Amino acid sequence: MIISCINVLNKQEETSTRVISVDEEENIIQNSTFEDGLNNWSGRGGCKILLHDSMGDGKVVPLIGKAFASATERTQNWNGIQQDVSGRVQRKLAYEVTAVVRIFGSTTPSDVRVTLWVQGQNGREQYIGIANAQATDKDWVQLQGKFLVNGVAAKAVIYVEGPPPGTDILLNRLVVKHAEKLPPSSPPDFQDVLFGVNILQNSNLSDNLNGWFPLGPCTLSTANGSPLILPPMARDSLGTHEPLNGRYILVTNRSQTWMGPAQTITDKLKLNLTYQVSAWVRIGSVKTGPQNINVALGVDSQWVNGGQVEAVDERWYEIGGSFRIENQPSRVIVYVQGPSAGVDLMVAGLQIFPVDRKARFKHLRNLTDKVRKRDVILKISGIDTHNCFEDMISNVVKVRQSKNSFPIGTCISRSTIDNEDFVDFFVKNFNWAVFGNELKWYWTESQQGNLNYNDADELLDLCSKNGIQVRGHCIFWEVPSAVQSWVQNLNKNDLMNAVQNRLNSLLTRYKGKFRHYDVNNEMLHGSFYQDRLGKDIRAFMFKTAHQLDPSPILFVNDYHVEDGADIRATPEKYINHIIGLQEQGAPVGGIGVQGHIDNPVGPVVCAALDKLGTLGLPIWFTELDVSSSNEFVRADDLEVMLREAYAHPAVGGVMLWGFWELFMRNNGHLVDAEGEVNEAGKRFLALKHEWLSHARGPIDDQGEFKFRGFPGTYTIEVDTMTKKFTKTFTVDNGDSPLEVAIEL
Ligand SMILES: *[C@@H]1O[C@H](CO)[C@@H](O)[C@H](O)[C@H]1NC(C)=O
Ligand SMILES: *[C@@H]1O[C@H](CO)[C@@H](O)[C@H](O)[C@H]1NC(C)=O
Ligand SMILES: *[C@@H]1O[C@H](CO)[C@@H](O)[C@H](O)[C@H]1NC(C)=O
Ligand SMILES: *[C@@H]1O[C@H](CO)[C@@H](O)[C@H](O)[C@H]1NC(C)=O
Numbered sequence: 001m002i003i004s005c006i007n008v009l010n011k012q013e014e015t016s017t018r019v020i021s022v023d024e025e026e027n028i029i030q031n032s033t034f035e036d037g038l039n040n041w042s043g044r045g046g047c048k049i050l051l052h053d054s055m056g057d058g059k060v061v062p063l064i065g066k067a068f069a070s071a072t073e074r075t076q077n078w079n080g081i082q083q084d085v086s087g088r089v090q091r092k093l094a095y096e097v098t099a100v101v102r103i104f105g106s107t108t109p110s111d112v113r114v115t116l117w118v119q120g121q122n123g124r125e126q127y128i129g130i131a132n133a134q135a136t137d138k139d140w141v142q143l144q145g146k147f148l149v150n151g152v153a154a155k156a157v158i159y160v161e162g163p164p165p166g167t168d169i170l171l172n173r174l175v176v177k178h179a180e181k182l183p184p185s186s187p188p189d190f191q192d193v194l195f196g197v198n199i200l201q202n203s204n205l206s207d208n209l210n211g212w213f214p215l216g217p218c219t220l221s222t223a224n225g226s227p228l229i230l231p232p233m234a235r236d237s238l239g240t241h242e243p244l245n246g247r248y249i250l251v252t253n254r255s256q257t258w259m260g261p262a263q264t265i266t267d268k269l270k271l272n273l274t275y276q277v278s279a280w281v282r283i284g285s286v287k288t289g290p291q292n293i294n295v296a297l298g299v300d301s302q303w304v305n306g307g308q309v310e311a312v313d314e315r316w317y318e319i320g321g322s323f324r325i326e327n328q329p330s331r332v333i334v335y336v337q338g339p340s341a342g343v344d345l346m347v348a349g350l351q352i353f354p355v356d357r358k359a360r361f362k363h364l365r366n367l368t369d370k371v372r373k374r375d376v377i378l379k380i381s382g383i384d385t386h387n388c389f390e391d392m393i394s395n396v397v398k399v400r401q402s403k404n405s406f407p408i409g410t411c412i413s414r415s416t417i418d419n420e421d422f423v424d425f426f427v428k429n430f431n432w433a434v435f436g437n438e439l440k441w442y443w444t445e446s447q448q449g450n451l452n453y454n455d456a457d458e459l460l461d462l463c464s465k466n467g468i469q470v471r472g473h474c475i476f477w478e479v480p481s482a483v484q485s486w487v488q489n490l491n492k493n494d495l496m497n498a499v500q501n502r503l504n505s506l507l508t509r510y511k512g513k514f515r516h517y518d519v520n521n522e523m524l525h526g527s528f529y530q531d532r533l534g535k536d537i538r539a540f541m542f543k544t545a546h547q548l549d550p551s552p553i554l555f556v557n558d559y560h561v562e563d564g565a566d567i568r569a570t571p572e573k574y575i576n577h578i579i580g581l582q583e584q585g586a587p588v589g590g591i592g593v594q595g596h597i598d599n600p601v602g603p604v605v606c607a608a609l610d611k612l613g614t615l616g617l618p619i620w621f622t623e624l625d626v627s628s629s630n631e632f633v634r635a636d637d638l639e640v641m642l643r644e645a646y647a648h649p650a651v652g653g654v655m656l657w658g659f660w661e662l663f664m665r666n667n668g669h670l671v672d673a674e675g676e677v678n679e680a681g682k683r684f685l686a687l688k689h690e691w692l693s694h695a696r697g698p699i700d701d702q703g704e705f706k707f708r709g710f711p712g713t714y715t716i717e718v719d720t721m722t723k724k725f726t727k728t729f730t731v732d733n734g735d736s737p738l739e740v741a742i743e744l
Pocket of ligand 3: 362363366
């Protein structure tokens with residue numbers, strides 16, 4: 001998957017040169033500011049390191065202390081300055097790293113990285129990327145990052161690398177110390193928020209164009225004839241709402257794609273609050289082909305996507321999106337943009353309103369009961385029920401669900417399973433798993449013919465020992481940047497052979513082991529194989545996979561399908577894509593919606609699921625993660641997604657894309673690097689708890705006990721005057737009432 005750069009606001013990266021003061025006692029790096037010359041340091045990969053008090057005719061002087069080092073005569077990107085820290089890095093402790101660096105000898109800015117190389121006791125090597133930033137020859141830049149070593153490290157070396165050969169890396173200071181715990185976030189205060197109330201002025205244009213201004217030299221006017229109905233995705237969130245009045249803004253004389261109607265909303269926004277965006281939009285002419293239409297937020301100098309659609313004809317299209325601002329901006333404008341210069345744009349009923357997530361949760365709880373629970377009749381035999389009346393009363397049944405069988409899984413990786421705390425949380429709380437990278441072709445065959453299935457084998461072994469089912473991710477990946485270089489360099493014939501070999505090798509080896517396969521990841525976002533091998537190759541991959549191992553369900557898998565913000569991956573495009581594959585004979589058995597989502601809004605996600613649901617295939621969230629620096633907001637985001645998924649009848653399972661800090665998306669974790677469960681984790685556990693059904697009561701005179709519960713594993717405890725009986729039973733999926741015979 002690729003995390004979009006759209007909501008950059010959420011993912012702040014500190015690269016300032018504000019120097020953090022350090023207690024050198026805590027620093028595991030020795031001679032960290034070169035006060036003791038080059039002692040403890042060396043050049044990585046045979047490059048040379050030199051000590052300086054200044055360089056470049058005195059233009060480069062140390063930011064800290066009196067000296068700095070340079071790595072010179074570098075011939076590889078990974079050449080640089082290193083220190084052996086073997087024996088000084090403890091496993092399962094989180095370390096924070098800061099490095100003050102710059103480059104020399106090139107005026108082109110370049111990526112500089114801090115990396116940790118670790119060798120385990122079994123010889124297994126691992127490279128852990130800790131921090132990176134663009135460095136220039138103009139200023140020192142401070143890189144910051146964190147890392148955690150899961151297994152026992154026999155050897156460890158930390159180094160600074162990255163720029164192309166010929167460019168020198170300068171290092172002024174490196175600090176590695178046990179990471180401080182971040183202060184916990186406080187819950188945002190949404191007391192006075194008017195949920196479902198539009199914050200834009202004069203949305204319905206009954207006051208002509210008051211409040212609106214043209215962004216750039218385009219012309220705004222109003223006209224009549226837009227839809228009177230509310231856009232469907234807004235209906236639930238807005239509650240009772242009068243119909244629209246049919247007035248719209250017509251934008252003409254657009255000489256740039258970004259030109260359109262705008263409003264300033266700086267003072268109307270509340271931080272950390274999730275806003276839904278809704279509008280009808282239309283283009284004036286389709287002569288120039290499909291047009292992107294986007295509700296954009298200009299947040300200071302950044303562009304934030306509030307939802308977009310692709311217009312292919314001259315009708316009204318619904319935009320449904322969302323956004324959230326987490327850091328105080330100085331100016332925010334909202335504007336509608338996107339069509340090519342010269343194409344007229346029409347906008348009706350643009351509304352922005354905070355969403356009442358709690359109200360929707362109530363509705364989803366009810367839906368969940370309907371959709372997921374099943375009536376169960378326990379027919380209890382083996383105890384005397386024909387005794388006297390008192391005995392009957394005392395035959396009390398207690399039913400407790402110990403496990404819900406709905407698939408809730410997570411991504412795991414080879415290094416994380418060396419951490420017994422990680423494994424403990426994993427096996428306790430998940431019944432499905434997927435491997436982060438270990439099954440990908442670039443991992444199992446990074447060099448042609450050099451197969452490595454060890455990591456996948458070990459992960460699979462852990463899962464099968466714990467009764468955890470596994471998705472196979474992924475056989476191929478259509479995005480060119482995810483294709484390893486030897487595959488990129490093959491000619492057509494050799495590529496076709498390599499594809500066939502990959503299928504044979506993987507699916508034969510693991511026959512019957514994986515319950516799902518993502519056959520060709522992200523076909524809406526890339527076309528590496530299709531471009532080189534033709535349109536039939538995609539169906540060929542599905543068909544061949546099915547021949548080699550008929551048992552797994554074969555999935556398509558893509559991102560941004562559910563958030564209303566990516567015109568490459570709208571539900572409509574995904575549907576057409578799947579139908580296209582099926583028409584070519586591809587046995588598509590499931591729809592993977594990755595679910596890397598920012599500021600989710602229930603009705604927008606649900607609308608996408610409803611549309612995809614028309615195909616009649618199971619939908620799985622395959623890589624769900626959310627992100628907010630505020631743990632309470634993150635917990636809310638996660639709850640939105642899990643509740644929408646579990647309440648939706650077409651959804652067959654949910655996989656999280658990790659749960660442990662540093663082994664998933666930034667600001668997305670449920671458990672911090674050292675094992676503490678945070679607010680998002682607590683919310684997750686609370687939902688898992690809510691989704692266990694319990695019941696108690698007397699056995700009726702038919703010897704039956706009826707209840708309604710989620711599929712899964714149960715224990716029943718029957719307490720008679722004389723004896724206590726305990727049995728376990730399972731409730732399978734199904735719509736009709738289930739009769740279970742309990743023989744005590
Ligand atoms: C337009 O919206 C305003 C509130 O912003 C409302 O008072 C007015 O009745 C609406 N007019 C129409 C025609 O819907
Ligand atoms: C704006 O567009 C209209 C037609 O859409 C045209 O008549 C008018 O001349 C244009 N004005 C400018 C300033 O380009
Ligand atoms: C949920 O169901 C209960 C009981 O059937 C009902 O009283 C309540 O109004 C429902 N709530 C929502 C939000 O649908
Ligand atoms: C929003 O969340 C951030 C991150 O936790 C926090 O620093 C900030 O105080 C919050 N702001 C409000 C207004 O809740």
